[in-house]
Amino acid sequence: MLIYVCSSSHGFGHAARDVAVLQALHQLRPDWQLVLSSQLNERVLMSLIGEAPIQIRPCRWDVGMVQADALGSDPDSTLLALEHLHQQLPDLVRAEAEWIRSCGRPALVLGDIPPAAAALAARLDAPLVWMSNFGWDDIYAPFGGAFLRHAEQARASYATGQLLLRCPFDLAMDWGCPEQQLGLVCGTARSLPPDLMEALTTLDQPLIQIGFGGLGLPLDGALLERWTSCHFVMAAPHALVGDRCPANLTLLPEGVRPLDVFPFCARHLGKPGFSTFAEAMAAGVGLHVVERRDFAEVRALLDGLVRHSHHRQLSREQLMQGDWELDRPLLPPSESPLDARGARSAAEALVMQLE
Known part of the structure; x- marks a missing residue:
């Protein structure tokens, strides 16, 4: 079995949780072929992956939001980048589908959370699973105007999934897919030098x-x-x-x-x-x-x-x-802590989906 992850290039966080799931999946099914497809810098991805046998495919599947800086977005640049990406996606889907077929294994596509993962799964006639706490439809729609078309296209793609692995801190994601709630999806700390x-x-x-x-x-x-x-x-x-x-x-x-x-x-x-x-x-x-x-x-x-x-x-x-309030007591949470085994739960859900 081949698990192919279309990981958002919007930021490091998507790749971090995707790698955590693939690492947990390797523990459950060490004979499966695991692939992370992302446009993030390979050095960053290798740092996340560590010793796990996860292949990297350097592909850009989505735009997300172009950032003005770490705390702000650039909507105009985002729209231009979306139009440019849509011109490139057909060739990318075709090329990656051919590569996956060349591996000679049945495949599952996991999307976090590029809508184009749906086109890849359809071309392969492969199962499609989403994992996220939001979709780009949730992000684009509030901007209105030209973003509404992109939000509608994203929602239509998301509706084709067979399963949604819903992460905490979630938005609506009302796509009509069967769902499974996850706990915190994150990796485990490695030893320091x-x-x-x-x-x-x-x-x-x-x-x-x-x-x-x-x-x-x-x-x-x-x-x-x-x-x-x-x-x-x-x-x-x-x-x-x-x-x-x-x-x-x-x-x-x-x-x-x-x-x-x-x-x-x-x-x-x-x-x-x-x-x-x-x-x-x-x-x-x-x-x-x-x-x-x-x-x-x-x-x-x-x-x-x-x-x-x-x-x-x-x-x-x-x-x-510099008013960081580090000398003030932390405010306590109003509810209990979240379960921290989300990566393992996601891996188990993928195994059940296939077996």
């Missing part, structure tokens, strides 16, 4: 991870020096403004994922994002979350934050001024 492990475990201050996704967000390094009672850790891209690295900052070396450091962190400062929320909540790390207003998923993420995580919410102005 010995020197980094020693540096982090001998700190006298609480460890705070800063992360704003693949784009990063420029921050004045002097703001970190205002919090001498804390030590910070950041992964690439290190978008710090200033001519020196603050003494209370450790930069993660290449190959070390933010996920690997969460077991040592007290809190995380960053933007709303599914994979960050899932990884932090699974590790019991408090979340300081900076507001974002132009992406429909954020409403569901912040609702989940309040219900299931110790947290504080910040404005963008507070972020840029």
